[in-house]
Amino acid sequence: xxxxxxxxxxxxxxxxxxxxxxxxxxxxxxxxxxxxxxxxxxxxxxxxxxxxxxxxxxxxxxxxxxxxxxxxxxxxxxxxxxxxxxxxxxxxxxxxxxxxxxxxxxxxxxxxxxxxxxxxxxxxxxxxxxxxxxxxxxxxxxxxxxxxxxxxxxxxxxxxxxxxxxxxxxxxxxxxxxxxxxxxxxxxxxxxxxxxxxxxxxxxxxxxxxxxxxxxxxxxxxxxxxxxxxxxxxxxxxxxxxxxxxxxxxxxxxxxxxxxxxxxxxxxxxxxxxxxxxxxxxxxxxxxxxxxxxxxxxxxxxxxxxxxxxxxxxxxxxxxxxxxxxxxxxxxxxxxxxxxxxxxxxxxxxx
Amino acid sequence: xxxxxxxxxxxxxxxxxxxxxxxxxxxxxxxxxxxxxxxxxxxxxxxxxxxxxxxxxxxxxxxxxxxxxxxxxxxxxxxxxxxxxxxxxxxxxxxxxxxxxxxxxxxxxxxxxxxxxxxxxxxxxxxxxxxxxxxxxxxxxxxxxxxxxxxxxxxxxxxxxxxxxxxxxxxxxxxxxxxxxxxxxxxxxxxxxxxxxxxxxxxxxxxxxxxxxxxxxxxxxxxxxxxxxxxxxxxxxxxxxxxxxxxxxxxxxxxxxxxxxxxxxxxxxxxxxxxxxxxxxxxxxxxxxxxxxxxxxxxxxxxxxxxxxxxxxxxxxxxxxxxxxxxxxxxxxxxxxxxxxxxxxxxxxxxxxxxxxxxxxxxxxxxxxxxxxxxxxxxxxxxxxxxxxxxxxxxxxxxxxxxxxxxxxxxxxxxxxxxxxxxxxxxxxxxxxxxxxxxxxxxxxxxxxxxxxxxxxxxxxxxxxxxxxxxxxxxxxxxxxxxxxxxxxxxxxxxxxxxxxxxxxxxxxxxxxxxxxxxxxxxxxxxxxxxxxxxxxxxxxxxxxxxxxxxxxxxxxxxxxxxxxxxxxxxxxxxxxxxxxxxxxxxxxxxxxxxxxxxxxxxxxxxxxxx
Numbered sequence: 032x033x034x035x036x037x038x039x040x041x042x043x044x045x046x047x048x049x050x051x052x053x054x055x056x057x058x059x060x061x062x063x064x065x066x067x068x069x070x071x072x073x074x075x076x077x078x079x080x081x082x083x084x085x086x087x088x089x090x091x092x093x094x095x096x097x098x099x100x101x102x103x104x105x106x107x108x109x110x111x112x113x114x115x116x117x118x119x120x121x122x123x124x125x126x127x128x129x130x131x132x133x134x135x136x137x138x139x140x141x142x143x144x145x146x147x148x149x150x151x152x153x154x155x156x157x158x159x160x161x162x163x164x165x166x167x168x169x170x171x172x173x174x175x176x177x178x179x180x181x182x183x184x185x186x187x188x189x190x191x192x193x194x195x196x197x198x199x200x201x202x203x204x205x206x207x208x209x210x211x212x213x214x215x216x217x218x219x220x221x222x223x224x225x226x227x228x229x230x231x232x233x234x235x236x237x238x239x240x241x242x243x244x245x246x247x248x249x250x251x252x253x254x255x256x257x258x259x260x261x262x263x264x265x266x267x268x269x270x271x272x273x274x275x276x277x278x279x280x281x282x283x284x285x286x287x288x289x290x291x292x293x294x295x296x297x298x299x300x301x302x303x304x305x306x307x308x309x310x311x312x313x314x315x316x317x318x319x320x321x322x323x324x325x326x327x328x329x330x331x332x333x334x335x336x337x338x339x340x341x342x343x344x345x346x347x348x349x350x351x352x353x354x355x356x357x358x359x360x361x362x363x364x365x366x367x368x369x370x371x372x373x374x375x376x377x378x379x380x381x382x
Numbered sequence: 383x384x385x386x387x388x389x390x391x392x393x394x395x396x397x398x399x400x401x402x403x404x405x406x407x408x409x410x411x412x413x414x415x416x417x418x419x420x421x422x423x424x425x426x427x428x429x430x431x432x433x434x435x436x437x438x439x440x441x442x443x444x445x446x447x448x449x450x451x452x453x454x455x456x457x458x459x460x461x462x463x464x465x466x467x468x469x470x471x472x473x474x475x476x477x478x479x480x481x482x483x484x485x486x487x488x489x490x491x492x493x494x495x496x497x498x499x500x501x502x503x504x505x506x507x508x509x510x511x512x513x514x515x516x517x518x519x520x521x522x523x524x525x526x527x528x529x530x531x532x533x534x535x536x537x538x539x540x541x542x543x544x545x546x547x548x549x550x551x552x553x554x555x556x557x558x559x560x561x562x563x564x565x566x567x568x569x570x571x572x573x574x575x576x577x578x579x580x581x582x583x584x585x586x587x588x589x590x591x592x593x594x595x596x597x598x599x600x601x602x603x604x605x606x607x608x609x610x611x612x613x614x615x616x617x618x619x620x621x622x623x624x625x626x627x628x629x630x631x632x633x634x635x636x637x638x639x640x641x642x643x644x645x646x647x648x649x650x651x652x653x654x655x656x657x658x659x660x661x662x663x664x665x666x667x668x669x670x671x672x673x674x675x676x677x678x679x680x681x682x683x684x685x686x687x688x689x690x691x692x693x694x695x696x697x698x699x700x701x702x703x704x705x706x707x708x709x710x711x712x713x714x715x716x717x718x719x720x721x722x723x724x725x726x727x728x729x730x731x732x733x734x735x736x737x738x739x740x741x742x743x744x745x746x747x748x749x750x751x752x753x754x755x756x757x758x759x760x761x762x763x764x765x766x767x768x769x770x771x772x773x774x775x776x777x778x779x780x781x782x783x784x785x786x787x788x789x790x791x792x793x794x795x796x797x798x799x800x801x802x803x804x805x806x807x808x809x810x811x812x813x814x815x816x817x818x819x820x821x822x823x824x825x826x827x828x829x830x831x832x833x834x835x836x837x838x839x840x841x842x843x844x845x846x847x848x849x850x851x852x853x854x855x856x857x858x859x860x861x862x863x864x865x866x867x868x869x870x871x872x873x874x875x876x877x878x879x880x881x882x883x884x885x886x887x888x889x890x891x892x893x894x895x896x897x898x899x900x901x902x903x904x905x906x907x908x909x910x911x912x913x914x915x916x917x918x919x920x921x922x923x924x925x926x927x928x929x930x931x932x933x934x935x936x937x938x939x940x941x942x943x944x945x946x947x948x949x950x951x952x953x954x955x956x957x958x959x960x961x962x963x964x965x966x967x968x969x970x971x972x973x974x975x976x977x978x979x980x981x982x983x984x985x986x987x988x989x990x991x992x993x
Contacts, residue, residue, distance in 0.1 A: 033962050034831040038839030038904045038955050040472050042925045045906075055904075067896040067965025075901035222897060250896060250965045262894045266942050 033061050049085035057082045059106040064099055067254075069221030069247030069262075070169050074106045076224045077138070077167075080231035081108060084279070092128055092135045096121040096150055099176050100142030100169035100247075111138075119150025122157040125164050126348070132358045133349050136235055137164040143184040144174050147202045151183075158211045161239040161347045165231065168204050168242070169221075171249040172260040179252030190257030203329070205339060208242045209322050215241035216321075216340040217275075220265050221248065223336070229277040230338055236277070238299040239347045246334065265334055271309050272324070273337035278303040296341050304338065315340055399916045399946070401938045404887065407821035410974040412933060413951050414882045416479055419466035421795040422448040423978055426463060426479055427883040431835065433486055434876040441486035443496060448978065450520050450794050451562045454545055456484030457554050457864065460645075460676060460789040468880050471929070472953060475844035477878045478867075485872050487558075498527035498982070500569050505529035507808045510590040512579050515543020516790045517596035517781030519566045520797025524981040525804060526569040533590070534571050537578035538628070541567060544598050544782070545790060547624035548646065550653050551860035582749045592776045592804045595763075596797070599782035601745040605641060605738050609699030615706040616699060619646045619739030626653055626859065635734020636660040639709055641696055644674035647739035651688045654737070656859045663731065664690045665709075668723070669716050682863070686852065692716075697728060699736065708732035744783045753777075762786065769813040770800040778803055801981040820977035825970050826884055827961070833971060835884050837958040839904075840877035881956045883974045888947055890937040892968035895945070899960035899969055900924060905953045908960065910945045923950055 037058065045053045057078045062071050081091065088110030095101035097118035104113050112135070116124040121139050129137055146154045146168050157164070172185040181189075184204070185197040208216045215237040219227040227245065234241035246265050248254050254261045259268075280301035294315065296304045314320055321340045328335045359367065402409060412418045416426040425444055432441035445452035459480050467476030507530050511518035514536035522532040540546060541563045545554065567573055579585055585593060602618035610616060615635070619642070625631040634657040640647045643666040654662045664683070666673060669692045673680065684690065694711040701707065708731050714723035744762060751757060754774035756764040763772050765779045772779055780796030782788060803813040826834045848865045855861050867875060900908045906925035916934060920927040927934060927950035937947040961969040 032831055033902075033959060034833065035838040035957060035959070037902065037959065038957050039841055040839055040904060040953075040955055042906045042953060044925045044928075065965065066963045067894065067898045069896065071901055071963070072897040075897070222895060224897070248896070250894070254894065262896060263942055266895075 032063050036061050048082055050087060052082065052085075054079060054082040057088070057108050059104075059109045062103070062106045064102065065175075065249075065251045067250035068099070069171060069245075069250070070100055070103050071106070072221040072224065073167065073169055073227070073245050073247055074103050076219075076221075076227040076231055078107045079224070080228050080235065083228070084232055084235060086136055086235070090135055091138060092125075092132075093138050093140065094121045094125045094128070095140045096142075096145040098142040098145045098174075099171075099249075100140055100167075101145055103140050103169070104138070119145050119148070119153060121145065122150060122153035122162070122166075126157055126160065126162050129162055129164065129348065130352075130354075130359065132360045133163070133354070134358045137162075138235070139164050139166045141166065141168050143168060143170045143172060143182040143204075147183040147204065151202070155207070155211055158208060158213045158240050158242065161212075161214055161345055161351070163237075163239055163347045163349075165234045165237075165241050165243065167231075168244045169247045170204070170244050170260070171247050171253055172258070173249050173253040175249045175252050179249070186259040189259040190255075192252055192255055194257065196257075203325075204242060204244045205335075206322070206325060206329075209318060209325070209340060212345070213242050213340070214239040214342045214345045215338075217241075217243045217338045218334070218336045219243060219245045220269055220334075220336055221245055222262055222266065223269075226271065226275065226336060229275045232277040232279075233275065233298070233302075233304045233338060233341075236298050236300060236302050237341070238343065239345060246336075268332055268334045269336050270328065270333045271337045272313050272335045272339055273315055274307040274309060275338040276305040278305060296343060299343060304341065309337070316342065318342075398913050399919060399934065399936045399948075401946075402933070402935045404935075407819050407976060409933070409935075410821060410823070410883075410885050411819075411976050413885060413954075414974065414976075415466040415468050416463035416477075417883070417976065419462045420448075421462065421792045422450075422798065423976060424448040424463075425883070425976065427879055427881050428975075429486060430477070430479070430482055430876050430879045431881070433482055433872065434836070438486050438489035439491045439493060439496070442490035443493060445483055445486060447980075448794075448798075449791060450523055450566075450797070451516060451545075451790065452483050453487030453558045453562050454554060455790060456480060456482075456487050457558065458545070458549050459483070459791055462791070468882055468953070468955075469878055472880075472955070473841075473843075477880075478844055478847075478875050481845075481847060481867055482872070482875060485867050488866050497565070497569075500526050501529045503529065504531050505808075507531065507591040508533060508589075509804060510535065510585060510588070510593045512585075512593070512595045513543050513597040513781070513783070514538075514541035514563075514573060515596055515598055515781055515793065516545060517783075517793040517797045517800070518543070518594060519563060520794045521594050521596070521780065521801045521804065522569065522571050523566045524798060524801035526566075526571070527982060528805065530804075530808075532571045534573045535577045535579050536573070536575055539575045540628075541573065541575075543596070547627050548620050548649065550623065550626065550649050552652070552656065552855065552863050553649070555860060555862050578748070580748050582753055582755075586753065591808050592778065594800055594804065595772075595777065595779045595783050596781045596793070597744075597746075597783045599742045599744040599787045601743050602738065603741040603743065605696060605740060607696060607698050609701045612701045612704065613699070613706040615734065616736045616738065619650045619737050620742055622737055623649055623653065626657070631657070632859075633657050634659050637708075637732050637734045638662045639731060639733040639736045640664045640739055641736065642666075642739035642741070643680075643690065644739060644741065645676060645679050646742070647737075648675050648679040648683045650737045650739050651683050652686055653859070654735075655686050655688065656856050659735075662688045664688055665694045665696065665711065665731075666690060666692045667695050667714070669693060682849075685849070686855075693723065694729075695723070695725075700730065706733060706736065709736060742782075742787050744786055746783075766813075768799065768816070769803045770796055771803050771807075771813050775813075776807060798980055802979065805981045817979035817983060819979065822975040822977060823885065823887065823972040824975075825972050826958075827967075827970060831962050833884075833958055835881050835971075835973070836877070837881070837884075837956070837971075839880075839955050839957055840874075842874045842878055844878065845871040845875045880954075882954075884956050884958070884971050885974045886935075886949060886954065886956070886958075886960060887970050887972045888935070888937050888949070889968050889970070890940055890947060892966040893937075893940050893947060894966055894968075895940055895942050896965060898963040898965065902959045902963045904957065904959070905955060907950050907952075907954045909948045909950075910940065910943075911948055912945050913939070919948065920950075923948060925950070927952060
């Protein structure tokens with residue numbers, strides 16, 4: 032716990048976004064996580080991404096479950112809505128919230144415990160529904176809050192702080208997402224904001240479930256030799272599959288992207304995500320090839336990062352359910368709930 | 383633009399940024415902007431912390447060590463520290479360092495028993511000091527504890543030099559001046575009042591072991607215009623102030639013109655307010671921004687109703703029937719682009735008295751030129767900037783007499799350096815054989831998130847000095863205008879200090895590059911970046927480092943990625959959050975103490991023994 036809150040003094044060069052806010056205006060309260068926790072870097076990346084997108088704080092909903100990761104929504108955008116749910120239940124709460132008010136930007140923050148163990152079923156179904164949400168898994172391979180037991184994402188053979196090797200196969204959220212039909216899958220590293228910030232911006236603009244798995248070293252329980260989620264190991268083994276550049280719709284594109292195998296994907300709102308496959312033939316829109324590429328590289332012990340897969344054609348939860356364009360909370364109550372006589376009439380029709 | 387893009391664009395080959403050498407005391411010293419800017423290198427943040435703790439005596443003594451006259455300087459210093467203060471770059475107003483110095487002096491306890499002891503047995507060396515101003519007094523202060531005998535000559539019947547003659551009593555009360563001057567005289571100075579040195583040769587013949595010249599810059603500059611010598615109502619500013627100080631002048635006409643706009647001009651116009659002047663105008667040749675007076679002295683003068691007229695060049699004095707009527711001025715228009723003025727027309731301003739305050743110079747009519755002391759073409763002595771020794775070994779200069787008019791704090795520093803040289807000289811050592819400055823760095827970490835200093839940033843605004851009511855302050859010439867800070871003001875002002883001496887010290891070998899320090903830094907001081915040219919790096923840090931006077935603190939390559947940790951020192955508020963969020967203690971907050979050698983430090987065993 033820091034001794035003081037962050038000083039209010041700001042650098043004179045601090046820029047303002049379209050809303051006239053500085054990046055400091057998107058901060059939250061002081062983090063109470065361990066010093067050096069990867070989660071805090073992800074928080075900083077989120078703050079920057081949200082500021083760069085000029086999202087109004089009151090149009091953001093932050094949701095989380097239980098765990099170190101799930102504390103982090105308190106540390107960004109103080110002015111946003113927030114819900115800290117029961118363990119693993121962030122996805123269903125987000126589903127409900129999104130169903131009621133489709134106008135907010137939903138940011139779900141979860142961890143490998145919250146999403147890959149207790150909340151795994153919920154996450155899978157949210158993926159299937161293509162719920163429109165940025166779903167961040169702050170993935171450190173251990174249960175930090177209960178002193179460092181292996182989590183479901185710990186790699187085979189990865190060693191604990193007490194030198195014991197993990198003997199259970201891991202759940203890889205990227206492969207899981209690919210198999211469940213997720214429409215936006217990325218992997219980042221908390222220690223590389225240059226890659227992470229554009230990914231988060233693209234994810235918040237994506238129409239559907241944006242799964243962002245961020246390797247986030249647990250500096251207290253999983254940053255030692257033998258761990259496959261330490262700062263050093265990730266730096267040595269990380270291979271970017273794509274270089275991602277997010278281009279907002281309002282921004283004039285001056286540079287000619289597209290040579291040396293760049294792929295542009297136009298998002299539903301007109302913004303563009305430009306990829307450059309670092310293996311030149313990497314195609315982030317071909318699910319099968321991405322799947323086999325991931326398997327092959329995982330076998331070599333590499334940690335593939337970047338925006339790995341995207342599909343903008345799949346309808347989201349609201350489109351599938353044929354809900355009105357206006358948020359349900361804006362539909363007058365009488366129309367939303369026409370009363371018992373209307374219910375009786377409906378039931379009568381089914382008899 | 384991200385780093386990947388920068389790397390692609392950058393042409394390599396220029397000089398790379400060298401890792402910062404923090405073993406050199408100058409590096410961290412320069413981070414303490416106030417201390418670096420102070421000619422005497424007073425440890426400002428430390429004394430402000432002592433004041434914050436109510437330890438006024440300790441704060442006073444710490445001040446006294448380097449600047450010798452805390453109570454005097456707390457009222458009159460030119461404050462080179464304040465324009466340098468980091469706080470000024472953050473919220474526009476520096477910490478009121480000078481006013482806090484006065485707080486320490488106003489509230490200190492008895493210190494007689496805490497001053498260095500003066501040995502009863504002397505070392506047999508006799509030093510002559512010419513002038514009883516701040517430079518000579520500092521020499522005496524530094525040498526008396528070593529057993530020297532100091533004989534001090536002054537032309538006046540009271541001590542203090544320029545501090546007495548040129549600074550009006552409403553800025554520096556007699557009592558305050560005497561207290562600190564007597565503190566030194568009472569150490570055993572053999573003071574000879576009413577004893578102007580009229581011949582250097584004669585003084586040399588008296589067989590002193592060394593002579594220190596601290597006679598000031600006593601000659602005010604003349605303005606030779608038609609009519610200058612046709613009346614006795616045109617005065618030289620510093621002489622006029624001196625006459626007031628000694629009670630020889632106690633009135634002035636209603637209409638007063640002051641020529642010049644330096645600090646002496648401010649003292650002249652404000653003195654006029656108190657001697658019967660009603661319509662007082664300060665005449666400046668050039669626009670504001672070129673004024674030599676300190677901003678606060680201008681403010682104080684204007685508060686008292688003095689008018690400052692810009693773009694007026696004196697043309698002639700108007701004398702009728704042997705009486706001063708006024709002055710003619712050319713009205714000028716300042717051309718910003720050409721940086722010069724052109725004349726518009728000529729105007730007449732009536733005046734009963736005119737006071738010339740256009741500068742002063744050192745003058746040595748009593749100093750024979752055949753004594754082996756070299757003088758340059760401006761008749762200034764050739765003095766070594768470091769040792770303060772003239773071209774004749776054994777004769778030293780300091781204060782305004784050395785390099786022309788500066789200020790009290792420079793005079794003090796000259797005194798310290800001259801004392802070291804005199805000591806070396808008397809010991810038979812070379813005057814250039816001087817101890818180097820040292821540094822001490824002590825971690826301030828007391829525990830997790832606990833520091834031994836108050837690390838929070840306080841957004842309080844600079845406290846405004848309260849003044850005696852305008853109508854009351856003109857009743858007498860010696861009513862001190864500034865009331866000093868109240869307890870509440872002091873409590874607020876001390877918290878504005880950013881503790882710049884609590885340094886951010888980086889140990890690259892411990893860094894795991896987790897970004898925690900960079901993420902938490904409120905002023906975007908930190909960046910990890912690949913090695914490159916400094917000029918390029920400065921543009922691509924977390925925030926552009928545009929203040930080239932401020933250093934980039936560069937680490938050696940980091941263990942994991944070989945990037946450098948870079949810190950732009952410019953706006954760091956020394957909150958310590960980088961060190962708190964660092965999981966490996968790669969960052970630490972360490973108190974920097976500059977070790978300044980004085981004459982006493984260079985003492986050998988031998989010097990304490992009578993010769």
